Amino acid sequence: MNMTLNLSTNNGYGALERILAVVRYRGYQLLNVQADSSDTKNMAVAMTVSHPSGNEHLLHHLRKLRDVQSAEMKAAPPIRIKEAS
Numbered sequence: 001m002n003m004t005l006n007l008s009t010n011n012g013y014g015a016l017e018r019i020l021a022v023v024r025y026r027g028y029q030l031l032n033v034q035a036d037s038s039d040t041k042n043m044a045v046a047m048t049v050s051h052p053s054g055n056e057h058l059l060h061h062l063r064k065l066r067d068v069q070s071a072e073m074k075a076a077p078p079i080r081i082k083e084a085s
Helices: 015-025 056-063
Strands: 002-010 029-036 042-050 068-075
Touching: 002 015, 002 056, 015 029, 015 042, 015 056, 056 068
Parallel strands: none
Antiparallel strands: 002 042, 002 068, 029 042
8 A cells, every 4th residue: 555654854964864764674665755855954755655554553653753743644646657668
């Protein structure tokens, strides 16, 4: 099941790396990630992940990170991969 996670984080040194490490360590497949740090103190991160079981487990662990201010999850549309012609 594909899910989109929207995170509001501190824009501190290594914050994005810690978030991605939790995703990898918990066995989720990262399908897409976007980060916007237009503000010097905060960063908005949107990522689409996939895992055969539910994604609430990942959301719980991400919320435990000191960098994450808020986190929400919603169902993502299926990602289709186009074959080269």
